[in-house]
Each structure stands twice: as C-alpha cells, then as structure tokens.
Amino acid sequence: MADELDATIYYDDDADTGYLDDATVAVIGYGSQGHAHAQNLNDSGIDVVVGLREGSSSRDAAKSDGLSVATPPEAAAQADVVSILVPDTIQPTVYDxxxxxxxxxxxLQFAHGFxxxxxxxxxxxxxDVTLVAPKSPxxxxxxxxxxxEGTPGLVAVxxxxxxxxxxxxLAYAKAIGCTRAGTIExxxxxxxxxxxxxxxxxxxxxxxxxxxxxxxxxxxxxxxEEMAYFECMNELKLxxxxxxxxxLGEMWHSVSDTAEYGGLTRGDRVVDDHAREQMEAVLEEVQDGTFARQWITENQAGRPNYDQIKTAEENHEIEAIGEELRGLFSWADE
Ligand SMILES: NC(=O)C1=CN([C@@H]2O[C@H](COP(=O)(O)OP(=O)(O)OC[C@H]3O[C@@H](n4cnc5c(N)ncnc54)[C@H](O)[C@@H]3O)[C@@H](O)[C@H]2O)C=CC1
Ligand SMILES: CC(=O)[C@](C)(O)C(=O)O
Ligand SMILES: [Mg+2]
Ligand SMILES: [Mg+2]
Structure with a gap:
C-alpha cells in the first residue's frame, strides 16, 4: 500500500506531557504491558491508579511497586484516561x-486495536478513544x-x-518512553x-x-540435542x-563469507514461495476477520485447542535441553 509508506514519526520534541498534567491515568491490568505503563507513567510524574480485581495476585506487586490500587470501576471513576491493559479476550467484560x-x-485507551x-x-x-501501542514485549x-532508552511505539485516534x-x-507515549525511540502515527x-x-x-x-x-x-x-540447541536457538539471539x-548488512558483514554465501543461496529455499503464499493466507485471515472469530470462539469454548497446543509446545524437547543448558551459563542466577 504505497500510500501508507510515508509514516509520520513523533519523537520527544513533538510530544508534551503537559496534556496529562491535570489528568489521572487508570491502568487496568498489571501484566506485561500494565506494569510497564503504570511504573513508567508514575516515574514520569503522572498520577496513576492501577485497576485490579479484589483478590488479584497482581495487587501486591503493584502496591509494592509504590502504586495505588483500586478495583477497575473505582480506578476508572477517578481517572481521566483509562488504559485497558488486560488480555484482549477479557477486555469486553472489563469494559462492561x-x-x-x-x-x-x-x-479510553488501548495498546492493541483488536x-x-x-x-x-x-x-x-x-x-476519546486512542491507542498507544509499544512495539515490544x-x-x-x-x-x-x-x-x-526508548521503545518504538504506535499512536492512533x-x-x-x-x-x-x-x-x-502522544503525551502518554512520551511518558512511557515511546517517543524516545519514535512513535508512528x-x-x-x-x-x-x-x-x-x-x-x-x-x-x-x-x-x-x-x-x-x-x-x-x-x-x-x-x-x-546440545549442538542443535546452540545452533538453532541460542545463536539466533546473537x-x-x-x-x-x-x-541485515551488519549481520552479513559480521558472519563469515561462507555463512553469507550459504545463507544467501539457501535461505530462500527454506522460506520459499510456499511459505510466502502461506504468509499471504495468514494475512487474509487477519484482514477478513477469520482469525478474530476463531480466537473469540476458542475462548468462549474454554480454550480447548489452545491448551492442547500450548502443552505440546511446552513439552518440545528443545525446551528441556535449553533449560538445562541455560542453567549452566556462568552468568545465570544461582
Ligand atoms: N504482551 C505484550 O508485550 C504486548 C501486549 N499488547 C497488548 O496489551 C494488552 C495487554 O496485554 P498483556 O500485557 O500481554 O496482558 P497480560 O496477559 O500480561 O496481563 C494480564 C493482566 O490483566 C489482569 N487481568 C487478567 N484477567 C483479569 C480480569 N478478569 N479482570 C481484571 N484484570 C484482569 C491481571 O492484572 C493480569 O496481570 C493487550 O491488548 C495486548 O494485545 C500490546 C503490545 C505488546
Ligand atoms: C509483543 C508484541 O508486540 C505482541 C507480539 O504483539 C504481543 O504480545 O501481542
Ligand atoms: Mg500483539
Ligand atoms: Mg506487537
């Protein structure tokens, strides 16, 4: 889509946290995104209240991180900005x-538009309904x-x-560190x-x-298994x-000529036209709503398939050998 190529990117100088000076932000949920947004906002001087259910195991974590905690409706009642950071499938219930x-x-703000x-x-x-989505765990x-340092992010209205x-x-994106790295509209x-x-x-x-x-x-x-783990998983990070x-250039420069020639001649054989066709099919299922419907139905049914494939992934041999080997790294925790 050629018309979407020229992205507008905002940096710290383009954003003014003053737009949140008089605001209280309710961060609903304290998981992967929630704990990061809440603590970053708080450290940026923004008033934050974390919304969590009575009995949620995250309540103690949020309190010991120095944040005030209320139930989701109480937090939303106090707030001017409500950032919905519970899992996507739970969000409709929490919104109610x-x-x-x-x-x-x-x-009403989201970190994903689902x-x-x-x-x-x-x-x-x-x-107002907005989105501030870090492109990062x-x-x-x-x-x-x-x-x-910053994390790249997206902003949408x-x-x-x-x-x-x-x-x-944009003020919110700045307060969580996203405009330090660039935030795309x-x-x-x-x-x-x-x-x-x-x-x-x-x-x-x-x-x-x-x-x-x-x-x-x-x-x-x-x-x-040890050889295969180091070759196919550990070195991937490096x-x-x-x-x-x-x-790509720095990677190709750093590896040997042998790796570069072998990789450039073999890579496309592995991830080939068939893989590309499958990518296009996956994209189509996202665009036409097939994936969304499947995921919503899977949740309504109590996640039977999800649980099964999750267990199979956890039981893959590479996980056991990886855990053992990582435990032997000299810098690993005792
Ligand atoms: N995981 C990630 O790094 C990224 C997530 N996002 C989006 O951020 C949003 C939050 O996702 P995550 O941080 O992955 O979620 P998560 O699964 O890590 O967080 C779940 C948190 O929600 C709360 N929670 C769970 N069930 C609840 C309930 N019934 N009522 C109230 N609170 C409940 C709990 O505090 C729990 O810690 C989603 O929209 C996701 O798509 C966007 C970018 C990256
Ligand atoms: C981490 C992130 O950006 C993801 C992969 O989109 C997500 O966790 O949903
Ligand atoms: Mg995602
Ligand atoms: Mg993402």
Whole structure:
C-alpha cells in the first residue's frame, strides 16, 4: 500500500506531557504491558491508579511497586484516561464493568486495536478513544525506560471528541518512553492487522517454527540435542542482535563469507514461495476477520485447542535441553 509508506514519526520534541498534567491515568491490568505503563507513567510524574480485581495476585506487586490500587470501576471513576491493559479476550467484560464510570471527555485507551477493530467493544460516542501501542514485549518497555532508552511505539485516534486526543496520546507515549525511540502515527485497523500478522507469521509463530524445524532436522539426522540447541536457538539471539543494531548488512558483514554465501543461496529455499503464499493466507485471515472469530470462539469454548497446543509446545524437547543448558551459563542466577 504505497500510500501508507510515508509514516509520520513523533519523537520527544513533538510530544508534551503537559496534556496529562491535570489528568489521572487508570491502568487496568498489571501484566506485561500494565506494569510497564503504570511504573513508567508514575516515574514520569503522572498520577496513576492501577485497576485490579479484589483478590488479584497482581495487587501486591503493584502496591509494592509504590502504586495505588483500586478495583477497575473505582480506578476508572477517578481517572481521566483509562488504559485497558488486560488480555484482549477479557477486555469486553472489563469494559462492561467500567463503562458507566467514563465521563464525557474522558479517554479510553488501548495498546492493541483488536476489540475496537473487530467490534467487540463499542465505546460510547462522548469519549476519546486512542491507542498507544509499544512495539515490544512489556518487560522491555520497562527495562528500556529505566535504562534511559526508548521503545518504538504506535499512536492512533479512533474517536476525538475533545480535540486533544492525539496530543494526549502522544503525551502518554512520551511518558512511557515511546517517543524516545519514535512513535508512528497509524490507525486502529492498520495497527491491529499488522500486529497480528507480525506476531503470527514472523515474530512469534514464524520464528519458533523455524527454530523447531531446524532443531528437529539436526537431531533426527543424529546430531546431539546440545549442538542443535546452540545452533538453532541460542545463536539466533546473537544474529538478531546484529540485525537490530545495523540491519541485515551488519549481520552479513559480521558472519563469515561462507555463512553469507550459504545463507544467501539457501535461505530462500527454506522460506520459499510456499511459505510466502502461506504468509499471504495468514494475512487474509487477519484482514477478513477469520482469525478474530476463531480466537473469540476458542475462548468462549474454554480454550480447548489452545491448551492442547500450548502443552505440546511446552513439552518440545528443545525446551528441556535449553533449560538445562541455560542453567549452566556462568552468568545465570544461582
Ligand atoms: N504482551 C505484550 O508485550 C504486548 C501486549 N499488547 C497488548 O496489551 C494488552 C495487554 O496485554 P498483556 O500485557 O500481554 O496482558 P497480560 O496477559 O500480561 O496481563 C494480564 C493482566 O490483566 C489482569 N487481568 C487478567 N484477567 C483479569 C480480569 N478478569 N479482570 C481484571 N484484570 C484482569 C491481571 O492484572 C493480569 O496481570 C493487550 O491488548 C495486548 O494485545 C500490546 C503490545 C505488546
Ligand atoms: C509483543 C508484541 O508486540 C505482541 C507480539 O504483539 C504481543 O504480545 O501481542
Ligand atoms: Mg506487537
Ligand atoms: Mg500483539
């Protein structure tokens, strides 16, 4: 989509946390994203209240991190911005609990557009609806912030009743460290579809399948599990670190000519036209709602397939050998 190539990217100088000076932000949920947003906002001087159920095991964690905790409806009642950071499948239920606590002109905010884009939450038309989505696992959002580094993010506005929706979302992005690294302006649709595609085909799904297939190929050919683990999983991080620092070029520069020639001539044989066709099919299922419907139905049914494939993944041989080997690393915790 050529018209989406020229992204607008915002940095610290483009954002003003003043848009949150008089605001209280309710962070609902204290998991991967929730704990990072809440602590980063708090360290940036923003008033934060964490919304968690009575009896939630995260309550103690949030309190010991120095944050005030209330139930989701209580937190939403106190807040001007309500950031929904519970799992996507739980969000519609949590929204029902807090809906009546949103005043006209308040902001309902997400870190992923799933429930808005696929119509699982229909927000009232008198609130701003925004998205601030770090392009990173939550624990690194916190770690980067503490290291005075940033995490790239996305910002989008679905509904702007106050006229300040985008400026306030950028203020939030700045306060959690996202404008330090660059925050791209997008739409709920684009964020939702690209995020789902990326995690399914490349980041989480594609890469784990590549690792497992490589590992199994070596082990089935008679090589040791230890060799296969180091070759196909451990070293992947070292190779990706080079791509992260300097692109494909820095990685190709750093590996041997032999690796470069072999990789450039064999890589496309492994991830071939068939893989590409499957990527396009996966994207289509995201775009036409097939994936969303399947995931919602799976949850309604109590996650029978999810539990099964999760268990199979946990029981893969590479996990046992990996745990054993990582335990022997000299820098590992005692
Ligand atoms: N995991 C990640 O790094 C990323 C997540 N996102 C998005 O951020 C949002 C939150 O995802 P995660 O941080 O992965 O969630 P998570 O699964 O880590 O967090 C769950 C938290 O929600 C709370 N919770 C769970 N069930 C609840 C209930 N019934 N009522 C109230 N609170 C409940 C608990 O505090 C729990 O710690 C999602 O929209 C996700 O797509 C976006 C970017 C990356
Ligand atoms: C970490 C992230 O950006 C993901 C993969 O999209 C997610 O956890 O949903
Ligand atoms: Mg993502
Ligand atoms: Mg995601």
């Amino acid at each position: 609990q807090i809906e009546n606590e949103l005043d006209a002109g308040d902001t 429930n808005i884009h696929y119509n699982q939450i229909q927000p009232s038309d008198d609130v 939550g624990h690194l959002v916190r770690r980067n912030y503490e290291a005075d 679905y509904q702007d009743v106050t006229g300040d929706a985008k400026d306030q979302a 997008t739409t709920f649709r684009e964020e939702t579809e690209t995020d789902l595609f990326g995690e399914q085909a490349v980041l989480c799904g594609g890469v784990t399948s590549l690792v497992k297939q490589g590992y199994e190929t070596l082990v089935e050919a008679g090589y040791s 190779i990706v670190d080079l791509m992260y620092e300097g692109g």
